[in-house]
Amino acid sequence: MEFLNELKKIAGQVDAALNRYLLPESSCPEIIHRAMRYSIFAGGKRLRPAMLIAAAEAVGGSADKVMPAACALELIHTYSLIHDDLPSMDDDDYRRGKPTNHKVFGEAMAILAGDALLTMSFQLLAGLSGRNGIAPADVVRVIADISAAAGTTGLIGGQVVDIVSANQEIDAGTLEYIHTKKTGALFRAAIRSGAVLSGADDEELKSLTNYAEHFGLAFQITDDILDVAGDMQKTGKPVGSDEKNNKATYPALYGLEEAYRLAGYSAEQALYALEPFGEKANFLKELVKFVVNRDH
Amino acid sequence: MEFLNELKKIAGQVDAALNRYLLPESSCPEIIHRAMRYSIFAGGKRLRPAMLIAAAEAVGGSADKVMPAACALELIHTYSLIHDDLPSMDDDDYRRGKPTNHKVFGEAMAILAGDALLTMSFQLLAGLSGRNGIAPADVVRVIADISAAAGTTGLIGGQVVDIVSANQEIDAGTLEYIHTKKTGALFRAAIRSGAVLSGADDEELKSLTNYAEHFGLAFQITDDILDVAGDMQKTGKPVGSDEKNNKATYPALYGLEEAYRLAGYSAEQALYALEPFGEKANFLKELVKFVVNRDH
Numbered sequence: 001m002e003f004l005n006e007l008k009k010i011a012g013q014v015d016a017a018l019n020r021y022l023l024p025e026s027s028c029p030e031i032i033h034r035a036m037r038y039s040i041f042a043g044g045k046r047l048r049p050a051m052l053i054a055a056a057e058a059v060g061g062s063a064d065k066v067m068p069a070a071c072a073l074e075l076i077h078t079y080s081l082i083h084d085d086l087p088s089m090d091d092d093d094y095r096r097g098k099p100t101n102h103k104v105f106g107e108a109m110a111i112l113a114g115d116a117l118l119t120m121s122f123q124l125l126a127g128l129s130g131r132n133g134i135a136p137a138d139v140v141r142v143i144a145d146i147s148a149a150a151g152t153t154g155l156i157g158g159q160v161v162d163i164v165s166a167n168q169e170i171d172a173g174t175l176e177y178i179h180t181k182k183t184g185a186l187f188r189a190a191i192r193s194g195a196v197l198s199g200a201d202d203e204e205l206k207s208l209t210n211y212a213e214h215f216g217l218a219f220q221i222t223d224d225i226l227d228v229a230g231d232m233q234k235t236g237k238p239v240g241s242d243e244k245n246n247k248a249t250y251p252a253l254y255g256l257e258e259a260y261r262l263a264g265y266s267a268e269q270a271l272y273a274l275e276p277f278g279e280k281a282n283f284l285k286e287l288v289k290f291v292v293n294r295d296h
Numbered sequence: 297m298e299f300l301n302e303l304k305k306i307a308g309q310v311d312a313a314l315n316r317y318l319l320p321e322s323s324c325p326e327i328i329h330r331a332m333r334y335s336i337f338a339g340g341k342r343l344r345p346a347m348l349i350a351a352a353e354a355v356g357g358s359a360d361k362v363m364p365a366a367c368a369l370e371l372i373h374t375y376s377l378i379h380d381d382l383p384s385m386d387d388d389d390y391r392r393g394k395p396t397n398h399k400v401f402g403e404a405m406a407i408l409a410g411d412a413l414l415t416m417s418f419q420l421l422a423g424l425s426g427r428n429g430i431a432p433a434d435v436v437r438v439i440a441d442i443s444a445a446a447g448t449t450g451l452i453g454g455q456v457v458d459i460v461s462a463n464q465e466i467d468a469g470t471l472e473y474i475h476t477k478k479t480g481a482l483f484r485a486a487i488r489s490g491a492v493l494s495g496a497d498d499e500e501l502k503s504l505t506n507y508a509e510h511f512g513l514a515f516q517i518t519d520d521i522l523d524v525a526g527d528m529q530k531t532g533k534p535v536g537s538d539e540k541n542n543k544a545t546y547p548a549l550y551g552l553e554e555a556y557r558l559a560g561y562s563a564e565q566a567l568y569a570l571e572p573f574g575e576k577a578n579f580l581k582e583l584v585k586f587v588v589n590r591d592h
Contacts, residue, residue: 023448029456032448083411088403107384108459111407115379115414116452122418123443129436136432140425143439147419152319152328156412160325163404 003286010053010063011046017067018074021124035105035113036120039078043096047287048073048186051215052194054283055208058274061198065132069142069197072121073190076150079117080186082110084159118150134197142193149189158182175253176217183223184216191215207273211284214270219291221263224249226295228256267292299582306349306359307342313363314370317420331401331409332416335374339392343583344369344482347511348490350579351504354570357494361428365438365493368417369486372446375413376482378406380455418443430493438489445485454478471549472513479519480512487511503569507580510566515587517559520545522591524552563588 018040025034049070053063063070085092085100086107092100102110122143129139148154158181165174191212195205228251250259270288274281314336321330345366349359359366381388381396382403388396398406418439425435444450454477461470487508491501524547546555566584570577 027448029448029453029460031460032452032456036448079411083407086404086407088407108382109456111379111382111384112452112456112459115375115410116448118411118414119443119447119452122439123447126436126440126443129433136436137425140422140432140435143418144422147415147422151415151419152323152325152332152412156328156408156415157325160328160405160408163408164325164327 003283003290006283007045007050007287007290010050011044013063013067014046014049014053014070014074015041018071021068021071022120031105031109032112032116035101035109036116038104039082039095039101039113040074040117042098044074044078046074047291048077048190051187051212051284051287052190054281054287055191055194055200056198058208058277058281058284059195059198059200059204060280061194065134066128066194066197068124068128068131069193070190072124072146073186073193075117075121075124076146076155077186079114079121080150080155080159082114082117086110089159089163122147128197138196142196145192145196146189149185154181154185154189158185170253172253175250179217179220180213183220184213187216187219188212204276207276210273211270211288214266214273215288215291218263218266218270218288221250221259221266222292222294224251225256225259225263263292299579299586302579303341303346303583303586306346309359309363310342310345310349310366310370311337314367317364317367318416327401327405328408328412331397331405332412334400335378335391335397335409336370336413338394340370340374342370343587344373344486347483347508347580347583348486350577350583351487351490351496352494354504354573354577354580355491355494355496355500356576357490361430362424362490362493364420364424364427365489366486368420368442369482369489371413371417371420372442372451373482375410375417376446376451376455378410378413382406385455385459414446424493434492438492441488441492442485445481450477450481450485454481466549468549471546475513475516476509479516480509483512483515484508500572503572507566507569507584510562510569511584511587514559514562514566514584517546517555517562518588518590520547521552521555521559559588 022037022040023033025037027033052066052070052073056062056066081095082101084090085095086102093103094100100110101113105113125139125143125146128134128142129136150156152160158178161174162178162182165178188209191208192205195208200208227249250262254262267288271285274284277284318333318336319329321333323329348362348366348369352358352362377391378397380386381391382398389399390396396406397409401409421435421439421442424430424438425432446452448456454474457470458474458478461474484505487504488501491504496504523545546558550558563584567581570581573580
């Protein structure tokens with residue numbers, strides 16, 4: 001419970017920052033700013049921003065200093081959800097219990113809102129330069145890392161393989177590819193960016209990258225399990241919506257019990273990677289426990 | 297003719313660089329890289345890259361040094377065309393005489409190919425840092441400028457107003473807003489980026505920005521005129537396709553003759569802004585003449 005309160009506290013700070021960074025709904029053209037804000041403030045847990053901030057703190061940095069980068073990750077995550085939900089992709093009408101962006105604003109505006117959030121993420125990152133002594137070279141490094149994680153060798157690549165694999169039997173290698181890219185790449189970039197912007201050395205960066213990769217797998221396997229075992233009230237989307245589209249999932253491929261075991265193993269490995277950081281990594285430790293034990 | 301040969305030469309260099317920077321079609325996932333390459337190599341004139349390079353040369357820089365930035369602008373331009381052509385937006389089946397991206401690869405892949413090109417543009421820009429002595433601070437400045445030009449206060453903002461204005465009477469102010477944002481913002485960013493990356497001083501940057509803004513208007517008015525006066529063979533899209541959708545155009549609002557006069561006036565202002573640069577700005581001078589005199 002203490003951890004959940006801490007996560008909510010960080011989410012509140014991230015929400016306040018997002019509210020400052022995003023143009024108000026009254027800015028011309030109003031409809032695009034309303035569409036962007038609709039999905040950004042649709043009730044996300046702000047996991048990626050919290051991870052970026054926690055990685056910063058694990059190497060002695062501060063939340064305030066890296067906040068624009070934390071928000072940039074949330075913009076990218078939200079853009080990817082808006083586009084994934086489109087009729088030509090997953091065709092989802094609900095997300096977190098609310099109508100999806102295109103159901104409210106129409107397809108054209110949903111596509112453009114996604115484009116705008118992605119574009120704005122790099123504007124926010126560029127704005128980090130010179131802020132509280134962050135070196136332009138570190139900002140450029142983070143932009144290179146995040147753009148790679150969001151592109152065809154990361155997030156987009158995972159979504160592409162996910163789409164072309166629908167209604168097909170897929171093997172374990174393909175399933176891991178989809179998850180590593182579609183979910184893992186952005187977690188990894190979040191953790192690494194927080195560390196780089198806070199002056200992490202090579203050893204620290206390596207350990208935290210290791211954490212991020214195991215965390216990502218634990219997260220996605222648990223997500224798959226919840227989609228089978230959860231209910232709509234808790235996840236905000238119809239039970240078995242992935243199965244409906246014949247999407248590849250861990251329970252579908254390995255069975256539910258083995259999927260639980262794999263999630264647990266990944267969580268352990270993630271915790272192991274945090275050992276060098278001691279108490280400064282407490283939030284990251286609790287986060288991985290929370291993620292595998294959540295029921296929604 | 298000499299100018300056209302020069303433009304073709306630069307376009308050839310840009311094409312070669314784009315071919316190096318883009319992942320090969322054989323890269324996993326193959327379909328997304330095929331979709332990206334399909335639209336990138338669909339026969340663009342490479343105006344934005346040529347402008348970026350010409351601005352670099354006007355202040356004593358070189359094409360080689362700024363080539364990744366030149367290509368980044370072409371990626372953003374191409375992403376915007378792919379998304380604009382989608383059924384939920386302009387619903388165009390042809391672009392430059394070839395089937396549009398979604399007609400070949402389907403809507404989902406066209407959306408993702410656009411997303412990927414936009415994302416990759418920032419990866420290319422980040423890669424400029426340290427290249428031939430380019431300072432990270434200048435790279436960050438260019439990323440800030442380009443992301444602002446591509447976002448809701450630029451390219452996307454223009455497209456949003458264009459869409460919501462369809463089938464409506466619009467006034468001169470709205471028409472200029474659409475053009476300034478939808479076409480002008482990226483020209484402006486191209487010119488400014490070439491200059492900043494090549495060490496332009498404030499005075500030079502101001503003059504070149506001035507050039508870019510007038511050039512953008514001349515370009516768009518001419519584009520509108522060609523849409524009325526041209527024919528499908530020359531433009532690669534059905535004559536009057538904008539009028540068909542009731543899109544705002546200069547000839548529709550001012551009449552054909554006055555539209556010609558406005559294009560000529562903007563071209564003159566653009567040329568005037570180049571006076572301080574002498575012969576080093578010859579390409580930019582010829583470019584604006586070419587743009588208002590072209591017949592396709």
